[in-house]
Amino acid sequence: GAVVSQHPSRVICKSGTSVKIECRSLDFQATTMFWYRQFPKQSLMLMATSNEGSKATYEQGVEKDKFLINHASLTLSTLTVTSAHPEDSSFYICSAPGLGLYNEQFFGPGTRLTVL
Amino acid sequence: GESVGLHLPTLSVQEGDNSIINCAYSNSASDYFIWYKQESGKGPQFIIDIRSNMDKRQGQRVTVLLNKTVKHLSLQIAATQPGDSAVYFCAENMKGSARQLTFGSGTQLTVLP
Numbered sequence: 239g240a241v242v243s244q245h246p247s248r249v250i251c252k253s254g255t256s257v258k259i260e261c262r263s264l265d266f267q268a269t270t271m272f273w274y275r276q277f278p279k280q281s282l283m284l285m286a287t288s289n290e291g292s293k294a295t296y297e298q299g300v301e302k303d304k305f306l307i308n309h310a311s312l313t314l315s316t317l318t319v320t321s322a323h324p325e326d327s328s329f330y331i332c333s334a335p336g337l338g339l340y341n342e343q344f345f346g347p348g349t350r351l352t353v354l
Numbered sequence: 355g356e357s358v359g360l361h362l363p364t365l366s367v368q369e370g371d372n373s374i375i376n377c378a379y380s381n382s383a384s385d386y387f388i389w390y391k392q393e394s395g396k397g398p399q400f401i402i403d404i405r406s407n408m409d410k411r412q413g414q415r416v417t418v419l420l421n422k423t424v425k426h427l428s429l430q431i432a433a434t435q436p437g438d439s440a441v442y443f444c445a446e447n448m449k450g451s452a453r454q455l456t457f458g459s460g461t462q463l464t465v466l467p
Contacts, residue, residue, distance in 0.1 A: 244397075272454065281443060281457045282398070331397050335453045342388050343455060345397035 244346035261332030267312035268334035377444035
């Protein structure tokens with residue numbers, strides 16, 4: 239099946255620094271990718287939709303200037319958490335839809351971000 | 355707003371028994387539903403999906419039932435095994451929503467030896 243990878247799998251950074259998370263579709267092309275955030279013992283919350291060749295679409299309440307998304311190619315989307323703060327510590331997960339109207343989304347393994 | 359929710363936050367079953375995980379949704383415009391399994395520290399793993407023009411779909415040891423009348427979705431796991439212990443999420447896709455998924459709150463399934 240289709241594989242989505244994320245890098246890094248976990249990152250620890252100091253408050254005020256920026257962190258970039260990569261999401262790659264390994265064996266298929268994805269013009270759209272989705273970024274989710276998941277806090278402990280909670281569900282996945284959609285942050286934004288990454289669109290290849292155009293601006294990302296952010297969900298209500300998600301700051302676009304803080305969570306920069308770049309869909310550089312048909313297999314790569316990046317999420318940069320700028321000026322990270324401890325409250326940004328979370329599990330960030332990306333996904334990419336398969337081909338066809340009803341195909342399921344393929345999720346990456348997630349990135350654990352800890353901001354000290 | 356409309357959301358996908360679950361009746362039970364936790365479920366414990368004996369190994370070998372059948373498990374039933376329930377999900378209620380309120381968006382009547384949703385036309386595609388998916389069950390995901392998430393183990394600790396990992397991304398969601400696809401289990402089974404169902405379209406709104408169906409009411410039942412079976413996979414290997416799993417069955418999804420969809421009742422559009424009461425907006426209810428369930429996941430049945432036969433002969434539950436220790437490896438089935440995880441958090442299970444239902445997710446819905448609203449027709450025309452660019453394939454975005456809305457996730458339910460999740461159910462922690464624990465399989466007892």
